[in-house]
Amino acid sequence: MSTVAAPVDVLPLYRTMVLIRRFEEEAERQYKAARIGGYCHLSSGQEAATVGTVEAMHADDLLVTGYRCHGFALARGVPPEAVMAELFGRRDGCAHGRGGSMHLLDASRGYYGGWGIVGGQLPIATGMALSLARREERRAVLCELGDGAVNMGAWHESLNLAAVWRLPIVFLVVNNEYGMGTSVERASAEPDLFKRAGAYRMKGERVDGDDLEAVIEVAGRLLEEARGERRPAVLEALTYRFRGHSVADAGLAYRTREEIAEHREADPLERTKALLRDRGASAEEIEAAEAAAAEAVERATEFALADPAPALDRLAAGMYAPGSASQFERMVPGSPIGERELVYGGGLGE
Amino acid sequence: MSTVAAPVDVLPLYRTMVLIRRFEEEAERQYKAARIGGYCHLSSGQEAATVGTVEAMHADDLLVTGYRCHGFALARGVPPEAVMAELFGRRDGCAHGRGGSMHLLDASRGYYGGWGIVGGQLPIATGMALSLARREERRAVLCELGDGAVNMGAWHESLNLAAVWRLPIVFLVVNNEYGMGTSVERASAEPDLFKRAGAYRMKGERVDGDDLEAVIEVAGRLLEEARGERRPAVLEALTYRFRGHSVADAGLAYRTREEIAEHREADPLERTKALLRDRGASAEEIEAAEAAAAEAVERATEFALADPAPALDRLAAGMYAPGSASQFERMVPGSPIGERELVYGGGLGE
C-alpha cells in the first residue's frame, strides 16, 4: 500500500469505493430477500473516508472498527466472497457465519473486528497498540468509531491510556453527523470532536472525509507519527450517511429529505470520479473499474448462495480453545436439558 | 452562609478547619484503638479547600462527595457527634452506623453522601443538577472528586451531560497530587486537570486550594454562574494530603519525607492563622477558636462512646422502602438458612 510520500493511484481506490457501494446495495436486496438477518448497517456516502484511511495503513498495521464495517473489511482486502458469505451466515464467511454483519474480521490482514457495543472496541484497540509498543514494533493501530461513540466513558479512558503510555494508535472518528437519530450537536457539548483530543494533550485533526486524497494524506501522516514517534492522535473525518442507521431505519424521522439530497449532490463517488477525469483517466478505464466492482459483487453473491450453512453439530465450536473439552467433562451431570447434545457434544473446545 | 460579595469572616472558618484537623487526629486514635474499622481516609492538609468550597455554597445548594468526606460533612454543619458516631458504627450516626467513614450524609443539610466507588458519585450529582434544572430552581450542586477520579469514564460522561444539558453543577477536583500511590503526572495525560473542562466547552479554573479566601472567591463565582446561568464548571483545587491514602498507608512508598515536610511547612491551618492575625484577630480569639474545636471533638467522642450499636434485629432495615415487606412475604419458602430471621424478620421494608 502507498506510503504518505508516494503519489496516489486513484483508479484502484475508486474501484474499491464502487465495490463497497454496490456490495451494500446488494446486501440490502439480500436482506429484503431474507437471506441476511440481524442488524445490517450500510455506509453509503462514507466510502472515501473508509477507503482513504485504510489506504494510508501499512500492510502490517492493525485495524479495529465498530459494527458499520462492510466497507472497512472490503477496503482492507477481505475477499467480497468471505464478507457476503458472513452476511449470509455461511460456513466460509470470514467469521464462519458466527459473527454476521457487525463482526467481520480477518486476522491474516490485521483486521481484528467488527465490534457491536458502542465504544467497546476502543480499549481493545488501545491494548493492541500497547502490545505493539511492548514489542517495540514500528506498526500502528487504526481504530474506527462513530461520532456517537465519543460520549462513552470508554473513549475517555482509552484516549487517556493511549496518551499517558504514548501508544501507536490513531482514533478515527467517522463523523456522519448522526448517532442513530441524534445529531452531533445534541449529543456532544464539544461538537468539534477532534478538539477533544486536547484533553489528553493529543493531536487532533479534522478532514473532509469525502475528499479521498485529503483523507489519505492526513491519515498517512498521523499513522506515521504513531509508528515512528509513538504519538497517538484523533482524526475526525466529516462525512454523511446517505441511508438510515440500519436497513430497518428509513432515516427520515430526524433529518429532512432536502438535507439528504444536498449531501447526495456531493457524493464522494462522483467527486472521486471527477478527480479521476482531472487526472486524465479515460471513460473506458472508469467504466472498466465500475464493471469490475459490479462483477466482484455478483461473484460474492453467487459464492454465498452456494456456500453451506455452518454444521449444526458444531454449535459450541470456537467458544473455548482446543483442549478445553476435558476441563468441562466433569460439568455434565445434572446439566440443563440440551446441554449434553448442543454444548458438550457441540464441538466444545475443538 | 456568605454569598460571594460579602466579606469573609475568617474566624469561624478557621475554627472549622481546626475542628476537622483535630477530629481526624482523634479518628485515627480511635481507629488504632479498634473503635473505628473499615477504610478511614483522612484529609489533613486539605482543610482550606474543603471549608472554602463549602462556605461558598448556599444553604439550599447540594453537596455530593467521594469517600474522603469527614471534612466536608463537618464543614457542611453535620454535628461532630453524628459523624463520630457513624465512624464508630453507632445507632445515632448520620447513617445510623450503616455507612461508616466513606458514606456520611445529611439530607437535611443537602449533603447526599459520601460515595466509595471512584467516579461513581459524578453521574449521581449530575442527575441531582438535572432535577434542580427541571424544577427551575436557583440552586446548584457541588460535586467533589479526587485527581485520580478524572480518568474514569464516569467523569467524561457526567461532564458531557452536564454541559450538553446546561446543568447547575460545579465539579470540584481536589487535586492532592496523588491517587493512592499514583501521581497526577503518571495518571493523567493532561495533568492540568482543569483544562479538561475544555473538552465540553465548559469553564475550568484552578485555584490554590490552601488559600482559603481564594477558594471561597472562585467557588462562589462558579456556583453563582451555575445557579444563575446554568453554567456548569470544573474547579481544580491544588492541595496536598499530609497523611497516607488511608490510615493503613504510611504514605512513603511513592513520595519522599522531604516532599511531605515541604508541604507541611505551608500547612493551610498556619496560613489561615496568619491571615487571621493580619486581619487583627487577637491571640485570645484564635486560642478560643482552637479550644472550641478541641472541645467539640471531645464531646463527639464522648457521645459516640455512649451511643449504642444499631439493633441487631434490624439487619435489613432501610434496604427497601416501608411497605415492601408484604411484597417479599411469598419469597420465604425454601430460602437459604438464616434469611427468615436475619432478612425477613430483620426489619425488611420497615
Place this chain on the structure above:
Amino acid sequence: MKEDGEPHVAEPAAAGVETMTYREALRLAMRQEMERDERVFVMGEEVGLFDGSYKVTAGLLDEFGPDRVRDTPISEEGFVGAGVGAAMLGERPIVEIMTLNFLLVAMDQVVNHAAKIGAMFGGEVRCPMVIRTPNGAGNQLTAQHSQSFDGWFAGTPGLKVVAPATPDDAKGLLKAAVRDEDPVLVIENLPIYKEKGEVRLDPELTTPIGLAAVAREGADLTVVSHSFATVRALRVAEKLAAERGVSVEVVDLRSLRPLDVETVAASVAKTNRVLCVEEGWPTYGVTAELAARIQHACFDDLDAPVERLGMAEVPLPYAKELELAAMPTEERIEAAVLRTLALAG
C-alpha cells in the same frame, strides 16, 4: 384463569378492556403515569425524536415535550446515574436502556449505587427509579446483542426486578414500578413487544410486585417461566393438551425479586413434576434459583428432579440455523416437557 394467582388485584374497572400489543401497553402505562405525576419523566437513547429504537415511547415526545421525554447521548453509565441522582431528590425517572446488553456498561450505577442507597445511608434517602430494558434473542443479533442477565439483577439485594409476560402485566407492573419507592428493573423482551392481549385500561390498576400468576391450570406438570418463555410455554401447553391430552400448568413468575416461591411451590405440590424455562443461560441463571427453591420447598412432593431449559450455553451465533438450535423454542420446550414426564415414570 389469570385471576387465580392474583387475589390482590382489583377487578377490571369501568374504564374497560382493550386488545393491544405489549409495546402499546407499556406506552399506555407511561402515558398514564406521566399524566398522574409531574415527577415522572422518561430518559434514554432515541426515546424522543426517533420515537424509541423499538418504538415503545413513540408519540410521547409530542405529548409531553423534551424535558419529560429526554433524548440522551450514548452514555448509559452517565444517564443511569443521572436517574439515580434525580430519584434521590424525589423525581420518578423511567430510564430506558435500548437492550439489556448495554446495561453492562452501567452495571456499577445499578448494582453498586442504586441498589445500595436505602441500606447504606441508613434509610435516610431512597432511590425510586425505574429502568426499563428488553432482554432476549432470536433475530440474529449475535453474541453481544442476544443476552438475558435477569438473574444477576434479581440476585442483588436492594433492587426489585419484574419481567411481565402479558400486555396487561406489562402495563400493571410498569405502573407498579413507577409508584414503588425503590429502584425497580423492568425487564422487557424484544420478540414479546409485538404480542397482543387484553389490557385493563383503568389507570389505577397495577399488578402487585412479588406476586406470580398461574397463567394456565394443569394437572400433569408445572412449567415455571417468566417473560417471553411464558408465552412460549403457554403455546406448548395448548398444543400438548390438544395433541396428546397432556395437562400442563404454567406459572408465570412476573417478579424475579421478590420471587413468589409460594405460588410455584403450591403448583408443584399439585403436579409433582416441574420444568423451569428461561430465555437466558440456565447455568447460574434464574432457573438455578428456581430449582434450588423447589427442591427445598417441595422435597417430598417431587416425583422427578426439577428440570431446566434455557438458551444453549454459547455466545449466540449469527447463522439462523445455529441460533434456532440454541434457543428455547417451542419445539425444545415441548420435548423437555415430555422428557420430564417420562422421567417421572
Place this chain on the structure above:
Amino acid sequence: MKEDGEPHVAEPAAAGVETMTYREALRLAMRQEMERDERVFVMGEEVGLFDGSYKVTAGLLDEFGPDRVRDTPISEEGFVGAGVGAAMLGERPIVEIMTLNFLLVAMDQVVNHAAKIGAMFGGEVRCPMVIRTPNGAGNQLTAQHSQSFDGWFAGTPGLKVVAPATPDDAKGLLKAAVRDEDPVLVIENLPIYKEKGEVRLDPELTTPIGLAAVAREGADLTVVSHSFATVRALRVAEKLAAERGVSVEVVDLRSLRPLDVETVAASVAKTNRVLCVEEGWPTYGVTAELAARIQHACFDDLDAPVERLGMAEVPLPYAKELELAAMPTEERIEAAVLRTLALAG
C-alpha cells in the same frame, strides 16, 4: 487428603514444599510465569510502585520493571479492555482488579468482549488473558466494597472462573490460568490472603481447571464451598469432629466454570446430606446452581433437601455487630450443618 480429589495432579517434585501465605503463593506463581514466558505481564492500579494495594505483587516491579509490572490510571474499563486487546495479539496479560466490586465498571469488557471473542469470530482469534481480583467481606468495608459476584461470571459462557481456597491451589490455579488459551477470572479473597499452607514449589506444577478437591473426607454430611468459605468449612468440620463426633466431608470446588459436578455428586451419593456455602449472597448465587445440580444428579441419594448458606441478603452494613451477623461465619456454618443433619432425621 487433598490429593484424593485430584488424580491428574503431578506428584510434588524435587523443588520441594514450603509453607507460605496465599498472598505469597500468588506472587510466586506470577514470578514463575513471568520468568517462564516473556509474554506474561501484570497490569493494574498500584501493582508497581505501591507494591499492590493488598501487597500481592510486592517486589515484582523491582524484579521485572515497569513494562511488565504496569501501574495504570483508575480506569478499569480501559485497562481491562487493554488486556483483552493485548491478549488477542498473543500476549499473556494478568490484569489485577483491586477488588471484585470494581469489576462492575469493566463488566462490559469482560462479559461482552473477552467472553465473546472465541465464538463470535468463529475461532479465528482467542483471548488468553487472566483477571485476578479478591471478593469477600469482613473488615467493615461496607456495602460498596464487600461483594462476591462469583456466579455472574461463572454463568457467562466463554469465560472460565477459578476460586482457590489454599495457597497451593492459589499458585496452581493462577499458573493454569496464565497458561490457558481462554480468558480466566481468578477470584481471590481479602481475608484469605493471610492464610498459610504448604505450597509445592515446582514451577511446572499447576492445578487443573475444572477439577474439584475433596478437602476433607467425612461420612455424615457434605459441605460444598469455594474460596474462603472452604477455609471456614474445614475449621467447622474439625470442631464438629472433635466436639460432637460429627463427620463432615468438605468438597472444595476450586473451579466455578467449568464446575466439577461429578466430584460433588460422588460425595453427596456417599453422605446423602449436603450444605452449600458461599461468601456472597446465595439467592441466584453459586449455591443456587449447586443445589440445582445436586437435586438432579443425586435425586435418589438425598435424605434431606440441599441446604444453602451465604451472606445475609442485605447490602453489607458498616457496624461491626451487624456485619458479623450477616456473614457466613464459622458459628453460622456450624449451626447450619447441625440443622441439615437434624432435618435428615
